[in-house]
Amino acid sequence: MSSSDTPTGPSTVERAFRTALYDSADASLDSGASLLAADPAADAELVRRGEEFVAALWARGWQPADVVRVVRRELGDAPVCLLAELIRAQAPRDRVRGRRWRDQLAQLDEVLAEAPPRPDRFSHATAVLELYRLLLRLPALEPLQDAPPHGSGRTNTAGGSGGSGGSGGRMLARIRALLAKAEATGFPEEAEALSAKAQELMAKHSVDEALLDAAAPAPDAPGACRIGVEPPYEQAKAVLLDAVASANHCRAVWNEPFCFSTVVGFEADLEVVELLYTSLLVQAQSAMTRAEAAQRAGGRKRTKTFRQSFLAAYAHRVGTRLAEAAGSQVTDDLLPVLASREVAVTAAADRLFPDTVSTRLRGVSDEAGWTEGARAADRAQMRSRPRLPSE
Structure with missing residues (x-):
């Protein structure tokens, strides 16, 4: 051989x-x-x-x-x-x-x-x-595709593409990283500083203006994206994301084991959801840090139930405010557009997730946390959403 x-x-x-x-x-x-x-x-x-x-x-x-x-x-x-x-x-x-x-x-x-x-x-x-x-x-996930490309797009003042692409995507990642550190630290002063830095980034890059002042034309069909919903207090955060998605004509489905929600909707709406959710999360973290400081000044230690109840109330109240704001902008000429878009989004979500179950929010038992969270939501800044283009 x-x-x-x-x-x-x-x-x-x-x-x-x-x-x-x-x-x-x-x-x-x-x-x-x-x-x-x-x-x-x-x-x-x-x-x-x-x-x-x-x-x-x-x-x-x-x-x-x-x-x-x-x-x-x-x-x-x-x-x-x-x-x-x-x-x-x-x-x-x-x-x-x-x-x-x-x-x-x-x-x-x-x-x-x-x-x-x-x-x-x-x-x-x-x-x-x-x-x-x-x-x-890792198991198989529902396959996602970007929303169909649209030729016109929008351009920001820096000369790049608008929305969450490019530098916007990196900015979001930096903000989320700061939030994660703020939530993980056991030192209130450090949490306040990290939250303030996140808010500084939001202002510097004009996130709210970029997402709410631009009106990108709607593509032909819904797309989908995944948004991280990280511990701790991920249930309350998932509720907040669901509220933001619903108010912006999208559907959010939470995957608890892998800490993300899949948001289904038209491309311009998906950008609004991702950025507005991040903005509100920044505001919630900062407000919660201040509320905890006041609680400690009154002789009470920081507790997990306070934070969970705070974020749950914040999510609930923000959802109510967003729904009211969205409803106030619906005019008779937009009703047919909204109806057709809702049908398309619902059909797309049902194809991706034919079997979903409801999850009950746990650990909401702190009255002070709930009260402070609701107050923070009433103070949260939420700009008017761009009008949908008529067809």
Whole structure:
């Protein structure tokens, strides 16, 4: 038998995968990482297989921002950098995607810019295998598509495309990151400073004006996007997002296990929902921090039930205000337009989510929190929504 006829066994990568990816034990992860760390020649195949896992996720309905959100929550920041490298490397071989997808890829640049130095080979291989193990176990999601492209679009004063694309998408990511830090800290002064910085960004980039003063023509059919609804107090936040979506002729469906809501609607409405929800969340966080400070001044410690009740009341009252504002702008000539759009949105949402269930809001038992949340909602700034173009 010639040397070329000699059968070859499984590669190092394949052996590491057999050991580590299909077993949740830490010992198996260490064994797989040891195999990879000892064979530098396996690095290229390891990356290639990761790109294949990413492509498989896209086929199962996931989008870049969805995977980044899950990986960060489950594994931390360091594996997010590994994921961003894989997504970027796979992108040139991917099919042409829509604007929202491109915006999500652009946001990965900030992740990669903050990537830490690569650790030793064993630690790196361990992190890669942990990441791949998670990617393999993510279930299929409802496939989303951008709303159909519209030729006219709108242009902002900076010369870029309007809405949440480009720098707007990165700005939203920065605001959400500041909010997450504000909610995670145990120091009220730090929370107040982080919330103030988020509000400064909102003002600097004129978010409210950009989303509410521009009137983009409606595309031919509804689209959909996913918006992160992160812990803590995610139930109340999901209620707030649902209220914003409903008032703007959209439907929101919450996926509790993966911490996001899918919002279905026309493109201009989706932009309004995403930005207005973020704006209201900024205001809620700042108002809640001030209300807690007043409670502490009165001798009461910060409690989880106070925050949950505050945000629940805030969401409920904001929903009422938004619905009243939306109804006040409906004129007789817009009724047929709104009716046809509502039918289209409902049909699209029902196709994506034929089976949905209602969730009861839990943990709303603090009277002071509810009262303060309702007051904050009455003070929240909500500009008038742009009129829908007549057809």
